[in-house]
Amino acid sequence: MNFSNWLWLWTAIMPLAVILYYFFRKKYKDQKISSLLFWEEMMKEIQASPYLKKLQHHLLFYLQMAALVLCVLALMGPYLEDEGLEGNEFIFVVDTSATMLAGSPSQFEVQQEKMRELAEEAGGKPVTIVTAGESPEVLVREEQETEKLLETIDGLEVDYGNEEMEQALLYAESLAGDESAVIHVFTDALDRGRLAGKTGRAYVVHGMERPLANASVLQFGLAEGEGGVRAIVQAANHGTEKLAGEIIVTSDSGTRQQKPVVLDAGAEIVVPFEGLANGNVWRAELQIGDEYKADNEMSAILQQPVDQIYLDAALHELVASGFSALGMEAVLMESDAVGKSTGAPIATNQTDLLANPAPVLLLGRNDASPVEVSGKIEWMDHPLLAYAPLDGVFVSHLYPGFDGYETLASIGGQPFIQLSPEGDIAVLADIQSTDWPLNPSFPLFLWSAVQSLSQSGDFLGFFQPNEYRSVALASDSGEWEIFKEDAYLSSYLEGQGAFKAPAEPGVYNVVGEDEAMKLIVRLSNEEKMLAAGTSYRIGEAAEKAETVRHSVMPWLIVVILLLLIAEWEVYRRGIARR
Structure with missing residues (x-):
C-alpha cells in the first residue's frame, strides 16, 4: 500500500497527545488496607508496571487510538496499485441480438460481467458504449464515472433484432478519438476476416467459444381444409448432436396436439398436423433439450384462403x-x-x-x-x-x-x-x-x-422484432395501444412516424378506440443460427497499459465509523456503572 499525500503525516501528533494524556493525568495515592495484604505478593508482578496495567484494562483508550491512527492514514490518501487496461479510451460495441440469449447463464449475462470488470479496470479513462442493433445507438459517450458505467451495463437488454456488426464497427471507429482508443466487441462470434482490413485500430473481441446445442422452428403454416385446420411445422437441428423432443401446437381456443420428433445433427424435418379443431391464432412450440430457447416457438394466424x-x-x-x-x-x-x-x-x-x-x-x-x-x-x-x-x-x-x-x-x-x-x-x-x-x-x-x-382487417401482419413499417391504421382518437395478453406495452400515434413492432416474439393486440387487431412478431431465420466464435485481439493501442490506483479511503472510513460506534458503547456502559 502506498500514500498519495505524505504531508498529512504531521497529524500523527494527535494520537501521541492522547498517549501523553493517559500517562500524565492525575494519579491517586494508594492506601493499604489490612484485609488486602494477603494479595500483595500475587499483585507484585502487575504493580511493577502500573502504566501497562492501565493500558491492558482500558478498552476505551485502545478504541480511541485505533480511530485516530486510521484517521491519520486516511488523510495521507492510501491506495493500492493494479495493472490497468491498455489504451487511453475504450469503446464497447455490444451485440444485443437474440442469439446472445443462448447458454446458461446466457452469453449476454457472461458479456455483461466482462464489461463490468473492464469498466472497473478502466481507472477513470473515458468509456463509450454502443449497441450493435439495426442502427447503432450510443448509450453513454466518453463516460469516466465507474458507477454510471456500471448502471448503464446493468440496464442493457436483448432486443431480439438482427445485429449489424459491420455498421456498428464503422460507427465505433468514427467515435474513437485517436490511435490510443481500444474497441472491445462483445458478441457470440465475429470472424477475423471482417476486421482484416481495419488497420490503425486496436480491437479486442470477446466471443462465445463453446458450441451450443440448438434446434429451432423454421416455419409454421396453417390452412383450413374439409376435415379441420391443417398445420405444418418445419423444425431443424443446427447442432452436431442428435436431439429428441416433441412439437406441440396450441390454439387460442384451447386445442392442443403434440407429436414426438427426433432430429439428427444438421437435419430438417416437416411435421404435419391434420384435423385440428377450429382456432384463429396458433402457436407451435418445440420442446427439446437444446441451449437456445428463443427460437423454439412461432405463432401464426389462420386466414381465409384467397383463390x-x-x-x-x-x-x-x-x-x-x-x-x-x-x-x-x-x-x-x-x-x-x-x-x-x-x-x-x-x-x-x-x-x-x-x-x-x-x-x-x-x-x-x-x-x-x-x-x-x-x-x-x-x-x-x-x-x-x-x-x-x-x-x-x-x-x-x-x-x-x-x-x-x-x-x-x-x-x-x-x-x-x-x-x-x-x-x-x-x-x-x-x-x-x-x-x-x-x-x-x-x-x-x-x-x-x-x-x-388479402390480409383480413383484424390482422395487422407479421413483423420482425423492432421492425419499423408504415401501416394503415385509422381511428377517431388517432391513438393505438399495444398489449401482450393483458399487459400494456406502448402506444402508437397516427402520423407520428412509422409503426414500430415490439421486440419480443409473440402475439400482440393493437387496440384502438373502436377496433382491435392482432399482430405477430416472429424471430428472423438469421437469429435462429448459433455460431461459436473465439476471443482474440487485433492491433495495438498507442497508449500502453499503466497502473491504476484504487483508493483505500472508503474502507478506512467504514472502519473508523465502526470504531466510533464501539467507543460510544464502551463509554455508555462505563457511565451506567458509576
Whole structure:
C-alpha cells in the first residue's frame, strides 16, 4: 500500500497527545488496607508496571487510538496499485441480438460481467458504449464515472433484432478519438476476416467459444381444409448432436396436439398436423433439450384462403402463368374495367389504381419510362420475401420509385420492390425485362404478395422484432395501444412516424378506440443460427497499459465509523456503572 499525500503525516501528533494524556493525568495515592495484604505478593508482578496495567484494562483508550491512527492514514490518501487496461479510451460495441440469449447463464449475462470488470479496470479513462442493433445507438459517450458505467451495463437488454456488426464497427471507429482508443466487441462470434482490413485500430473481441446445442422452428403454416385446420411445422437441428423432443401446437381456443420428433445433427424435418379443431391464432412450440430457447416457438394466424385475383390484360402472359401455377383463378380483364372490380386483389401496371380501395400488385408502371440498370439485387429481410429469395434474378430496366414507399429490394441503389403505406406492392420492372419468371421464386413471390394484399382487417401482419413499417391504421382518437395478453406495452400515434413492432416474439393486440387487431412478431431465420466464435485481439493501442490506483479511503472510513460506534458503547456502559 502506498500514500498519495505524505504531508498529512504531521497529524500523527494527535494520537501521541492522547498517549501523553493517559500517562500524565492525575494519579491517586494508594492506601493499604489490612484485609488486602494477603494479595500483595500475587499483585507484585502487575504493580511493577502500573502504566501497562492501565493500558491492558482500558478498552476505551485502545478504541480511541485505533480511530485516530486510521484517521491519520486516511488523510495521507492510501491506495493500492493494479495493472490497468491498455489504451487511453475504450469503446464497447455490444451485440444485443437474440442469439446472445443462448447458454446458461446466457452469453449476454457472461458479456455483461466482462464489461463490468473492464469498466472497473478502466481507472477513470473515458468509456463509450454502443449497441450493435439495426442502427447503432450510443448509450453513454466518453463516460469516466465507474458507477454510471456500471448502471448503464446493468440496464442493457436483448432486443431480439438482427445485429449489424459491420455498421456498428464503422460507427465505433468514427467515435474513437485517436490511435490510443481500444474497441472491445462483445458478441457470440465475429470472424477475423471482417476486421482484416481495419488497420490503425486496436480491437479486442470477446466471443462465445463453446458450441451450443440448438434446434429451432423454421416455419409454421396453417390452412383450413374439409376435415379441420391443417398445420405444418418445419423444425431443424443446427447442432452436431442428435436431439429428441416433441412439437406441440396450441390454439387460442384451447386445442392442443403434440407429436414426438427426433432430429439428427444438421437435419430438417416437416411435421404435419391434420384435423385440428377450429382456432384463429396458433402457436407451435418445440420442446427439446437444446441451449437456445428463443427460437423454439412461432405463432401464426389462420386466414381465409384467397383463390382469385383480377389480372390486367396489359400485363405479360407469364404473370397469368405464375398465378395458374399456384392454383389460383386469374380473372383476365380489360385495362379500363379492372379498376372497377372488388372483392379480390388487382394485378396491374396502372399507377392511378393505387388510389382505389382495392389492394394492388403493381407490375411495372404506365406513367413513366424505364432506365437501364446493372448489378445484383439487394433485399431486406421481410415476410414478403421470406419464401422468394432473389438470388440469380436478372433485371435489365427499372422504373422510377415512389416517394414515401418502403423499399424492400433495390439494384444499384434504385428501388426494385416497394411497399406503400396502405400495403400495396410495387414491382418497378416489366416482367419481360427480367428473367424472374424462369426462377422458382417468382410464383412464390406472387403467392406471398397475394397473401399480404388479402390480409383480413383484424390482422395487422407479421413483423420482425423492432421492425419499423408504415401501416394503415385509422381511428377517431388517432391513438393505438399495444398489449401482450393483458399487459400494456406502448402506444402508437397516427402520423407520428412509422409503426414500430415490439421486440419480443409473440402475439400482440393493437387496440384502438373502436377496433382491435392482432399482430405477430416472429424471430428472423438469421437469429435462429448459433455460431461459436473465439476471443482474440487485433492491433495495438498507442497508449500502453499503466497502473491504476484504487483508493483505500472508503474502507478506512467504514472502519473508523465502526470504531466510533464501539467507543460510544464502551463509554455508555462505563457511565451506567458509576
